[in-house]
Amino acid sequence: MKVKQVSNSEILLAIIAAAEGKELSRVHLQKVAFLVSEEFRGALPEDFYSFDKYDYGPFCIDIYHDTAMLEYWGQIRTKRATEANDDRYTISEDVSYDELHLDEDLKRYIKQTVAWVADMSFGQLVRAIYRLYPEFLERSIFPYNKEQAIHESFERSLQQLQDGQTTLAADFIDELQSAARENE
Numbered sequence: 001m002k003v004k005q006v007s008n009s010e011i012l013l014a015i016i017a018a019a020e021g022k023e024l025s026r027v028h029l030q031k032v033a034f035l036v037s038e039e040f041r042g043a044l045p046e047d048f049y050s051f052d053k054y055d056y057g058p059f060c061i062d063i064y065h066d067t068a069m070l071e072y073w074g075q076i077r078t079k080r081a082t083e084a085n086d087d088r089y090t091i092s093e094d095v096s097y098d099e100l101h102l103d104e105d106l107k108r109y110i111k112q113t114v115a116w117v118a119d120m121s122f123g124q125l126v127r128a129i130y131r132l133y134p135e136f137l138e139r140s141i142f143p144y145n146k147e148q149a150i151h152e153s154f155e156r157s158l159q160q161l162q163d164g165q166t167t168l169a170a171d172f173i174d175e176l177q178s179a180a181r182e183n184e
Contacts, residue, residue: 006102008049009066011036014107016076016089017097018114023079023088027056027122029067031129032113034058038133039109053139056122057129124152 015032016024024032034051037044051058067089070076075095079088091097100107117125123142130137130144131153137144 006045006106008045008047008062009070010100010102011044011048011106011110012063012066013070013075013091013095014097014100014102014110015114016070017091017095017100018111019091019118020097021090022118023090024114024118025122026064026085026087026089027125028114028117028120029089030059030063031057031125032110032117033060033063034129035113036106036110039113040106053136055139055141056126057136057140057142058133127152 012029012033015029015036033049034057037048037051049060049062051060053059067076067078071078075092077090077092079090081087097107097111102110117128120128126142127144127148130140130142131146131150
């Protein structure tokens with residue numbers, strides 16, 4: 001899949017806008033950007049964020065430089081906390097997710113991923129990332145417990161099913177087959 005050329009800050013803007021007015025923490029922003037980089041590897045600009053193995057999983061300092069620029073341009077608001085790691089980001093009223101000029105697959109993925117992480121605590125999110133990408137445990141100072149991560153993942157899935165937020169496998173297969181027919 002090839003995504004049309006976009007800037008890193010446009011993707012950050014989309015991530016923050018996808019929260020639909022809710023605040024995203026620094027860790028939420030970092031981890032969603034990381035998941036986007038993994039899912040769309042090879043389709044994003046060559047200079048897309050590079051994530052290092054760090055204390056709490058994948059980390060890229062450049063994200064903070066770009067959020068500072070987005071704040072300066074008035075596209076996002078930053079709620080400063082006493083601890084820098086607790087800063088929170090919201091979208092400016094002037095920015096609409098629907099008006100962002102991103103590839104539809106990328107926009108859909110960002111929206112789904114933000115919805116997935118938005119209600120996770122710091123620990124839940126870090127454990128979920130480590131469960132999906134155990135290679136990022138290498139430099140971690142976070143006390144990771146695989147069984148706890150699996151249990152939390154299972155609980156989230158059950159809650160999403162109960163809330164009607166999941167897609168049944170049969171519906172997903174129908175959607176894929178329909179898309180394949182359209183592309184023929």
